[in-house]
Amino acid sequence: MRTTDSHGPRYLLSAVLCVSLAGVAAAQNAPRTVAEKSGFTATSRYADVMAFIAELQRLSPRVRLEPMATSAEGREVPLLVIGDPAPASPADLRGDDRAVVYFQADIHAGEVEGKEAAQMLARDLALGKTATNYLDRLVILVAPIFNPDGNEKISTENRRNQRGPDQGVGERYNGQSLDLNRDGMKLETPEVRGLVGVLNRWDPAFFLDSHTHNGSYHQEPVTWVWGLNPNGDSTILAWASNVLFPAITARMRDAYGILTVPHGDFVDPRDPAKGWIPLGPEPHYLSNYVGLRNRISVLNEQYPYVDFETRVRGAYAVFLAFLDYLHEHRDEVVSLVRGADKRAIARGLAAGGAFTVATDTQAIAQRLMIRGYEMEVTVGPGGRPRARPTERKRTYENVPYLARFAPARTVPYPRGYLIPVADDRVIENLLAHGIVVERLLAPAKLTVEGFRVTEITGDRRPNQGHYMTAVKGESATAEREFPAGTLFVPTAQVLGPLAAALLEPESDDGLLVWNFFDRYLAPQFGGGAQPYPVYKLHVPANLVTERVTGP
Numbered sequence: 032m033r034t035t036d037s038h039g040p041r042y043l044l045s046a047v048l049c050v051s052l053a054g055v056a057a058a059q060n061a062p063r064t065v066a067e068k069s070g071f072t073a074t075s076r077y078a079d080v081m082a083f084i085a086e087l088q089r090l091s092p093r094v095r096l097e098p099m100a101t102s103a104e105g106r107e108v109p110l111l112v113i114g115d116p117a118p119a120s121p122a123d124l125r126g127d128d129r130a131v132v133y134f135q136a137d138i139h140a141g142e143v144e145g146k147e148a149a150q151m152l153a154r155d156l157a158l159g160k161t162a163t164n165y166l167d168r169l170v171i172l173v174a175p176i177f178n179p180d181g182n183e184k185i186s187t188e189n190r191r192n193q194r195g196p197d198q199g200v201g202e203r204y205n206g207q208s209l210d211l212n213r214d215g216m217k218l219e220t221p222e223v224r225g226l227v228g229v230l231n232r233w234d235p236a237f238f239l240d241s242h243t244h245n246g247s248y249h250q251e252p253v254t255w256v257w258g259l260n261p262n263g264d265s266t267i268l269a270w271a272s273n274v275l276f277p278a279i280t281a282r283m284r285d286a287y288g289i290l291t292v293p294h295g296d297f298v299d300p301r302d303p304a305k306g307w308i309p310l311g312p313e314p315h316y317l318s319n320y321v322g323l324r325n326r327i328s329v330l331n332e333q334y335p336y337v338d339f340e341t342r343v344r345g346a347y348a349v350f351l352a353f354l355d356y357l358h359e360h361r362d363e364v365v366s367l368v369r370g371a372d373k374r375a376i377a378r379g380l381a382a383g384g385a386f387t388v389a390t391d392t393q394a395i396a397q398r399l400m401i402r403g404y405e406m407e408v409t410v411g412p413g414g415r416p417r418a419r420p421t422e423r424k425r426t427y428e429n430v431p432y433l434a435r436f437a438p439a440r441t442v443p444y445p446r447g448y449l450i451p452v453a454d455d456r457v458i459e460n461l462l463a464h465g466i467v468v469e470r471l472l473a474p475a476k477l478t479v480e481g482f483r484v485t486e487i488t489g490d491r492r493p494n495q496g497h498y499m500t501a502v503k504g505e506s507a508t509a510e511r512e513f514p515a516g517t518l519f520v521p522t523a524q525v526l527g528p529l530a531a532a533l534l535e536p537e538s539d540d541g542l543l544v545w546n547f548f549d550r551y552l553a554p555q556f557g558g559g560a561q562p563y564p565v566y567k568l569h570v571p572a573n574l575v576t577e578r579v580t581g582p
């Protein structure tokens with residue numbers, strides 16, 4: 032520091048500037064992520080993320096840390112509650128019109144772009160460095176490292192097809208060797224259970240799950256798609272496709288200079304014009320699961336063949352583009368999800384057969400444009416054709432996009448489901464989702480629809496630790512006596528559509544598929560399978576029940 036008289040006036044001026052620029056100085060001391068510090072050659076480890084969060088908390092009261100789960104290997108999964116002020120709990124938000132939104136990253140811990148971008152986002156929100164002050168209307172939940180156990184298995188051998196980071200990335204699976212993005216219905220991982228706890232406690236109107244893809248060649252560095260399950264609220268589904276999609280596409284292009292295309296892959300990589308398909312609509316994918324809970328839901332996938340810095344910046348920009356939209360349209364978004372809740376309840380109250388639930392789906396094409404490449408087809412190993420992009424860019428117009436999943440088969444939506452077997456695992460699963468479950472206090476004689484299983488098959492290959500069960504059968508209506516203690520799951524509740532997807536016998540992603548009912552179906556003395564132990568009530572009935580709070 033200069034103290035000579037000749038420099039006195041300058042020194043004084045500097046001192047004044049130092050005071051007035053204190054905010055800038057704090058921003059300059061702002062923590063940098065491992066990706067930023069390493070020149071985008073490395074990604075953060077769990078300890079780096081936790082130290083980064085601790086530093087943010089030291090610098091800003093806007094960030095509160097809430098553990099959302101303990102991973103299989105014993106790591107606390109951090110949830111950042113970012114607000115101005117940061118609410119101490121969901122109860123703190125009563126009488127507060129801020130909307131809660133949720134961003135999640137690193138679910139597949141080889142796909143680390145979102146983890147770096149989520150830390151950048153948390154920092155920039157905490158230190159007031161974003162161009163828009165989102166925190167006057169939003170409380171922003173950020174789960175930057177959703178799969179810490181997979182993250183800690185960083186190796187340069189993982190995801191070698193993508194461009195960096197040079198120092199390696201983590202693994203796809205969690206500490207139980209399970210894929211967290213297949214656990215939306217069965218809830219067998221502590222991380223997804225933690226997420227569902229956050230959904231139940233904080234009820235975010237919006238959910239985004241950040242990934243990096245591993246598929247077709249195109250020019251757009253960022254892709255995303257909304258929750259696709261057709262049993263979700265049809266108003267939200269149409270709004271996501273017709274309103275949100277064009278708005279975010281324009282915002283990404285115009286404000287952030289980044290091209291996007293809906294998430295997908297070419298049906299035939301040799302001929303991109305044939306079609307573009309997203310992931311399936313099954314709710315074991317978390318983006319579809321949250322959509323089935325009637326919340327606005329986004330799967331975001333970065334493009335793996337651009338460099339790591341471009342991917343991190345793409346992930347960051349997509350966070351901001353959605354925040355821009357949510358901030359500007361908060362009231363519309365909140366009324367959309369509140370309306371969906373009312374419609375879900377009304378659907379359950381409507382008398383027998385007015386509504387249906389889809390147990391199978393078919394994709395209907397919309398049209399879109401993809402900026403791709405001309406493809407070169409060569410003969411790969413085993414004589415199989417292999418398609419590689421050439422240097423020649425080519426725009427494919429009017430490509431069929433198979434993202435609107437219409438019901439291919441439907442069954443009547445009931446007033447409720449009766450389950451005479453009080454199975455602890457079933458009760459525990461339903462309650463973990465946040466579904467209201469009741470128990471009959473007295474026997475009841477009711478006319479119900481039952482499902483007689485005529486054929487039962489198990490998959491020959493395991494999937495997520497399961498040999499998945501499939502059944503065929505027929506429904507029949509009959510009077511039946513249900514003993515006291517029988518479970519009753521009313522569909523006139525916010526999570527009615529989710530309950531139906533879990534309990535319908537022919538649901539393509541229900542508890543039957545995931546083996547929860549196998550023991551009840553197996554023939555006891557040879558002969559045919561036992562009836563499915565879940566019955567559908569289609570007519571109003573005066574049931575004397577109590578709320579079930581645990582197995």
Ligand SMILES: [Zn+2]
Pocket residue numbers: 139142242243
């Ligand atoms: Zn992924």
